[in-house]
Amino acid sequence: MNGQIVSLIIIFILLVVVFSSFVTVKQGTIVVITVFGKYRRILTPGLNFKLPLIEAVYSKISIQNRSVELEFQAVTFDQANVYFKAMLLFSVLDQQEETIKNVAFKFVDERNLMQALIRTVEGSIRAFVATKRQSEVLILRRDIVEHVKEQLDHTLESWGYHLQDLQLNDITFDEVIMKSMSQVVASNNLKAAAENEGQALLITKTKAAEAEGNAIKISAEAERQASQLRGQGVALFREEVAKGMTAAAKEMDAAHMDTSVILFTMWTESIKHFAENSKGNVIFLDGSTDAMQKTMKEVMAINTLQAAEKGKK
Structure with missing residues (x-):
């Protein structure tokens, strides 16, 4: 048994x-x-x-990727408090034996590793932010991440780790600073809107002035052409009248009649035209024989001058 x-x-x-x-x-x-x-x-x-x-x-x-969330505060060069919320992504550097030995024996346990890693990252960001003004911090996300990686790569490699990524998810300031920054942004937006409105008004007025100038030019050109056409019409009318008067004068001369009868006829036709087309009820006209003879002589002188000019041509 x-x-x-x-x-x-x-x-x-x-x-x-x-x-x-x-x-x-x-x-x-x-x-x-x-x-x-x-x-x-x-x-x-x-x-x-x-x-x-x-x-x-x-x-x-x-040896898989691990992440940890961070929340901490930093102070800028001009003494403004900055609050960060970040996500840290890291992993074992490689699977080499020496690397694994560093990971296994550098720290007492996982808690001490995480504490050292978080404090190192926070210290690097605080040192960088301390050299910048609060107005610069918001636009320096990428610079902050690159600075942290540059500062920590050698240290983490000696521990057997590698910083894969650092994401700054949220950057905020004290409430007073946030309000002042909002006011600055709002005033800049109003300024930009006013400048845009002024530019639009200037463009509108410029276009209107150009359109008005073009309209004046077109109107002036049309008036010039109309005046030219009216002048040509009057010249043709006078030419035809002169031709008619010349023919009538030749016929009267052939019939041994006085050509002054033509001028008298034109005189009476003019008085008739005034009476028919005038808007008034009274026509002031010197109908004396002397006035008629004076007018006839002026008309004959004009005809003689036109005949002389045509003879030169």
Whole structure:
């Protein structure tokens, strides 16, 4: 009976030893093995063998990306409080043995690592913001991220980590500063709107003046052409009248009649035209014989002058 108990105990111990000799490592995880507290080797994902009772699993290190949210305060060069909300994305630098050793043994535990990482990031951002004015901070998101990466890359590599990304999700100031910044933005918008309105009004007035100038030019050109046409019409009328009078004079001369009868006829026709087309009721006209003779002489002188000019041509 005692022999059976001893056999069962030995079998149980053997089973424990056998099962403890195999270690299953999950994907995205590296296992660090030590021997009596001293680093020995690393185990990669999959089924691995280790020496029972000698080799021990010291830690399991995730090589996947990890994120942490940050909320902290900084002070600008002009003593304005700036409040940041950020998201930090980091991971193990690589799967090299030396890198894994740094990750496993640099810090006592995960809590101390996160504390050091967060404080380092916050300190880097605070140092950068302390050299800038509050009006510059909002437009320097990218510069802040690049500064943090430049400052932390060497330090994090010595820990076995790499900063993948730093996102500054929210940057705010004290309420008084936020109100003043809103007022500045509003006044700038009003100024821009006034300038745009002034430019639009200037353009409108300029276009209206150009249109008015063009209309005046067109009207003047039309009047000039109309005057030219009227002058041409009067000249043609006079030419035709002169031709008619010349023909009538030749016929009267051939009939041995006095040509002054033509001028008398024109005189009477003019008086008739005044009477028919005048809007008034009274026509003031010197109808004396002397006045008629004077007018006749002027008309004859004009005809003689026109005949002389045509003879020169």
